[in-house]
Amino acid sequence: MRFEELYGQWTEDKLTQEEAARILGVSERVPSQINIEAQLIISQTFSGHN
Numbered sequence: 001m002r003f004e005e006l007y008g009q010w011t012e013d014k015l016t017q018e019e020a021a022r023i024l025g026v027s028e029r030v031p032s033q034i035n036i037e038a039q040l041i042i043s044q045t046f047s048g049h050n
Helices: 004-013 016-023 032-049
Strands: none
Touching: 004 016, 004 032, 016 032
């Protein structure tokens, strides 16, 4: 599943932060909100390199 799809589902309350973090494979020890925002930044940074 692409990050953008996950982010959309999370912002529409279709996924919890924990579910989104688990699917993205990020640590649950770091607040999920930070992980999701970091993934968005990474996605936007490298979107031109797909």
